[in-house]
Amino acid sequence: MQQESVFIEDQGHQLHLRHIYKNTGGAPILMVHGAIENGRIFYNEQGKGLGCYLAEQGFDVYVMDLRGRGLSTPLINAESDYGQYEAITHDIPLLIDYVFNQTGQTMHLVSHSWGGVLVASVLARHSENLAKVRSNLCFGTKRSITIGGFEKLLKVDLFYNRIAPKLAKRKGFLDAIKYNIGADNETKKSLAHSIRWVNKGPWHDPLDGFDYQSAASDIIWPPTWHLTGINDSILGNQIDVKYFIEETKNSNAKFSLLAKRNGNAIDYGHIDILTSPKAIKDHFPIITDWLQQH
Numbered sequence: 001m002q003q004e005s006v007f008i009e010d011q012g013h014q015l016h017l018r019h020i021y022k023n024t025g026g027a028p029i030l031m032v033h034g035a036i037e038n039g040r041i042f043y044n045e046q047g048k049g050l051g052c053y054l055a056e057q058g059f060d061v062y063v064m065d066l067r068g069r070g071l072s073t074p075l076i077n078a079e080s081d082y083g084q085y086e087a088i089t090h091d092i093p094l095l096i097d098y099v100f101n102q103t104g105q106t107m108h109l110v111s112h113s114w115g116g117v118l119v120a121s122v123l124a125r126h127s128e129n130l131a132k133v134r135s136n137l138c139f140g141t142k143r144s145i146t147i148g149g150f151e152k153l154l155k156v157d158l159f160y161n162r163i164a165p166k167l168a169k170r171k172g173f174l175d176a177i178k179y180n181i182g183a184d185n186e187t188k189k190s191l192a193h194s195i196r197w198v199n200k201g202p203w204h205d206p207l208d209g210f211d212y213q214s215a216a217s218d219i220i221w222p223p224t225w226h227l228t229g230i231n232d233s234i235l236g237n238q239i240d241v242k243y244f245i246e247e248t249k250n251s252n253a254k255f256s257l258l259a260k261r262n263g264n265a266i267d268y269g270h271i272d273i274l275t276s277p278k279a280i281k282d283h284f285p286i287i288t289d290w291l292q293q294h
């Protein structure tokens with residue numbers, strides 16, 4: 001298996017793709033990470049992670065770092081004047097085009113957490129990309145958090161909605177690495193935009209008002225599979241994942257809850273659904289079979 005970094009120059013930025021492959025010519029996969037993280041949720045240099053696993057199965061894997069995250073440069077700083085709007089309207093479509101043109105094949109989209117929201121928004125808003133997509137696989141993806149409880153009050157209502165914006169305003173961006181609340185940082189705009197969507201309300205763009213929900217009802221979605229863990233109590237709670245499936249009007253979507261009671265090795269959470277060593281013999285092979293069927 002081989003790994004190499006590809007850098008795409010665009011509008012003063014370098015967007016990073018980690019290319020992981022065993023043999024060229026396999027079905028391409030584009031992997032999209034979530035908020036306060038980067039592409040390393042899917043891989044490392046030692047060959048671990050879902051991206052490396054799928055490359056070993058013969059897929060041609062590309063793992064993106066969203067603008068300013070991971071190895072994409074310049075890194076997020078106080079001057080970073082962009083948010084999820086730029087990811088939806090420009091960066092992700094640009095990388096879909098790159099993978100399609102590079103491989104000459106339609107691709108599987110694989111995302112974690114908020115990355116799945118961004119991907120769904122891209123497909124709804126820029127439906128021309130649907131012709132380049134074979135399937136859509138999402139881990140722990142929700143848009144709005146509709147559940148209640150003390151944990152939601154503490155982590156979402158208090159920290160994410162109130163404290164995080166103050167921290168971002170003070171430094172010019174959310175320094176999630178410094179505060180040990182994530183693997184990567186977020187811009188003020190990306191934080192503000194995600195807060196608008198996390199708090200239940202219409203699936204409209206915070207900048208230009210684009211109605212994603214209406215657009216989603218007018219497209220034919222690719223085969224889609226949403227998976228989440230039973231221990232993912234807040235960031236990918238099964239109730240909110242199912243709510244997002246309904247919101248996308250995706251009749252091609254199926255849902256799986258990874259839990260011991262359903263035959264899985266452990267009760268998975270938001271991160272170990274991708275990073276647990278148990279996953280390699282648990283749900284990764286089933287995922288491979290599903291991707292190969294499409």
